[in-house]
Amino acid sequence: MLSIFYTDDFLNHDTGVNHPESPERLRACVLALKSFREANKINWISPRKVTEEELQWVHTQEYIDRLKSSCARGGGFIDEDTQISQKSYDVALKSAGAWLNSVDEVLKGNSSFALSRPPGHHAESDRAMGFCLFSNAALASIYALNHKGVNRVLVFDWDVHHGNGTQHIVQSYRGIAYVSIHQYPFYPGTGSHDEKGSHGNVLNVPIYAGTTSEGYLYKFDREVFPFIQKFNPDLFIISAGFDAHQRDPLANINLTTDDYVYMTKKCLEIQPNLLLGLEGGYDFKALGECCVEVCRVLLGY
Numbered sequence: 001m002l003s004i005f006y007t008d009d010f011l012n013h014d015t016g017v018n019h020p021e022s023p024e025r026l027r028a029c030v031l032a033l034k035s036f037r038e039a040n041k042i043n044w045i046s047p048r049k050v051t052e053e054e055l056q057w058v059h060t061q062e063y064i065d066r067l068k069s070s071c072a073r074g075g076g077f078i079d080e081d082t083q084i085s086q087k088s089y090d091v092a093l094k095s096a097g098a099w100l101n102s103v104d105e106v107l108k109g110n111s112s113f114a115l116s117r118p119p120g121h122h123a124e125s126d127r128a129m130g131f132c133l134f135s136n137a138a139l140a141s142i143y144a145l146n147h148k149g150v151n152r153v154l155v156f157d158w159d160v161h162h163g164n165g166t167q168h169i170v171q172s173y174r175g176i177a178y179v180s181i182h183q184y185p186f187y188p189g190t191g192s193h194d195e196k197g198s199h200g201n202v203l204n205v206p207i208y209a210g211t212t213s214e215g216y217l218y219k220f221d222r223e224v225f226p227f228i229q230k231f232n233p234d235l236f237i238i239s240a241g242f243d244a245h246q247r248d249p250l251a252n253i254n255l256t257t258d259d260y261v262y263m264t265k266k267c268l269e270i271q272p273n274l275l276l277g278l279e280g281g282y283d284f285k286a287l288g289e290c291c292v293e294v295c296r297v298l299l300g301y
Contacts, residue, residue, distance in 0.1 A: 002298050003105045005047040005098035006030065006115040013092070013118050014075075014085035020250060020282045021131040026117055029278070032288030033115075033295060041299050045105075047098035047116070050139065055096070057142045058135045058169050063126045067092075067133060082128045092118055092133040099140040102275045106235060107147060111298040113240075114277035115291070121163030121239050121279050122188060129165065130188055136277055137239045138169035141176045144235045151175055154233035156224070157182070158263060159241025159279040160251040162191030162204065166239065171197035177231045179224055181205040181216070183244070183253055203227045209252035213259050216244070220263060228270055236271040238264075241279030242290040248283045260290050264297045274298065 011023040033039060055064055070078055071089040078084055095116035102112035114136070121137055122130030141153045155170065157163040157180040167190070170176040182191050184206030191204045205219050228236075242260065244253040267274055276294065281287040 001043055001110050002041065002295055003043045003045055003102070003110050003112045004033070004115050005045050005101045005112065007046045007094060009091055009094055010117050012087040014087070015083045019083055021118065024284060025281065025287060026115065028284035028288040029115055029291045032292045036292045036296070038296060038299050038301060042295065045101065047094050047101045047114070049090070049093035050096040050100060054100070054139065054143070055134060058125060058138045060126045067128065078128050082131055082133070084133070088118070088133065096120070096134045096136050096139055099136040099275075099277050100143050102277065103140050103144045103147075103235065106273045106275045107150070109273060111273045112275050113295060113298070114275070116278060119241070119279045121157060121159060121166045122161070123165040125169055130161065132165060135165045135169050137163065137166045137237055140237055140275065140277070141170055142173070145173070145175050150234045152177070152231060152233045153235045153237065154179070154228060154231050155237045155239055156228060156267065157239035157241075157279070158244065158260075159239055160244040160248070160253050161187055161241070161280065163239055163279075164188045164190040167191075167195070167197075167202055171202050174199045174201065177201040177227075177233065179203040179205070179227050181207060181219055181224055183207060183209055183251055186251070207253065210254070212254045213256055216253065216255060217259060217262065225266055228267070233271065235275065236267060237275045237277065238267065239279045240276040240294070242281030242287050245281070245283060245286040245290065247286040248281065250282050257286070257289050257293050261293050261297055264294050268297070
C-alpha cells in the first residue's frame, strides 16, 4: 500500500499569475495519479497541520510571526521569487504536516508521498526563499528522530537546485545526513563539494548544466548511493523535485522519467519503505508522468 497525503487546500496557496510554482502543478500530479492503472492501490489521506511548537524546531519565532502577519495582511512577495497570499500560512502548515504524517506512515510500514505545496528545501530557519516557506524535509527529519528506534535519518535531495535550507538546518545533527545532486553553479549558489556538515554528514554532488542521464547516474552510482549505504538510515526521505527532467523549463539537466524510476528502485534497496515529498518540477506533463512512475515503483510494479 502507498499512502499519499494531499488536500485541495494546497491549491489555495496563490502565487499570482504566471508564477512557476502554481496550483496547476498539483492538479497535474493528482490527475495523473488518479488515472493510472494501479490508482486503486493508493490510499489518499488529508494531512494535519503542524503546530507552531513543531515549527520552532527548525524556524525562529520571529520568522513564524512575520510570515503569519504578512499573510494576514494579504501577502505579496516576501523575497524576489516567493509570493504569498492570505491563505498561504495555513496552507504551509498543512504542507509541512503532510511530511510529518508521512513519517508516521513509513514507520507503520508503508511508503508515503507528501504531495504538497508550498515546497520547502530552500526555506532557511529565519526566512522564506525560492518558493519555499517552511523547511519540510528538515522538520520531518527532526520529528522522525523523536521516535523510538529511529537513530539515523537521511534526506536525499534530487531536486535540480541545492536544498540550502534543509542542509543548513540539519547539518549540525549527528543523526541526520543530507545528500544532494544538483546543477551548479545555479540558484541558490550553495552546495559546493566542500560543504561536509558538522559530522561529515553532508554530501553535495554538483553537476554542470547540460549533464545527461549517463553523467548524472554515474555520479549517483559512484558517489550518492555509496554515501547512503554507508550511513544506513533508519528512515529514508527523498526531497523529490522533478525539475532535473529534460523537459523542465527552469533548469538545464537532461534526465528522463526512467532515471527517476532507477533511483527510486536503488533507494528501495536501502529501505523497503520510502518517504517522498514534492519539491520542484515545472513542466506539468513531466511532473505528472514522474509522479506516476515513481509511485508505481513504490507499489512494487
